[in-house]
Amino acid sequence: MGGTGGHADDAEPRWLDEREKAAWTGLISLILLLPGRLESPLRQEHGLTLFEYLVLSHLSEAPRRRLRMGELAFLASGSLSRLSNVVKRCEQRGWVVRMPDPDDGRYTLAELTDAGFDVVHLAAPTHLRSVRGTVLDALTATDLKALARIADKLRIVPDGLG
Numbered sequence: 001m002g003g004t005g006g007h008a009d010d011a012e013p014r015w016l017d018e019r020e021k022a023a024w025t026g027l028i029s030l031i032l033l034l035p036g037r038l039e040s041p042l043r044q045e046h047g048l049t050l051f052e053y054l055v056l057s058h059l060s061e062a063p064r065r066r067l068r069m070g071e072l073a074f075l076a077s078g079s080l081s082r083l084s085n086v087v088k089r090c091e092q093r094g095w096v097v098r099m100p101d102p103d104d105g106r107y108t109l110a111e112l113t114d115a116g117f118d119v120v121h122l123a124a125p126t127h128l129r130s131v132r133g134t135v136l137d138a139l140t141a142t143d144l145k146a147l148a149r150i151a152d153k154l155r156i157v158p159d160g161l162g
Helices: 018-046 050-061 069-075 080-092 114-134 141-154
Strands: 066-068 096-100 108-112
Touching (some): 018 050, 018 114, 050 080, 050 108, 050 114
Antiparallel strands (some): 066 108
16 A cells, blocks of 8 residues: 555545534435335335336336436446346346347347336336335425435446436
8 A cells, every 4th residue: 555655545534524424424324224215115015126116217217218228227326237137137027128229239228118117107106105205205495405416416427428
């Protein structure tokens, strides 16, 4: 870990003050706890993971219900590898089909089938109840604006999508 000096990683760490620590531990708590709380009702009522639901949902909202796999991975907050595995399972269930992008054959499109649309349409009210009950209903209009602003500042856009 030696260095030539002058680099940020060589300097003494900037320890968190109380305000920073409260913000950081709160964020970590949300990152670790929210997915499970949002996924549980989807699993129980529809046999879907949160990631599967997000994939189907984003496809359902896309023009012609299709997206490039890389864009879909970004929207669903997952890796391309994870998305490929989920889309394969969704294909086996008849919910999604994959095809080369007619505009650029280097890319693959995922397209939601009518059966997949039916699945996401049935699961959407369950997800909405979870989102409202777990997150949104506890926040004021000012909180919602702040949350959206913070999420936008922290959003990580992969190369080629930003």
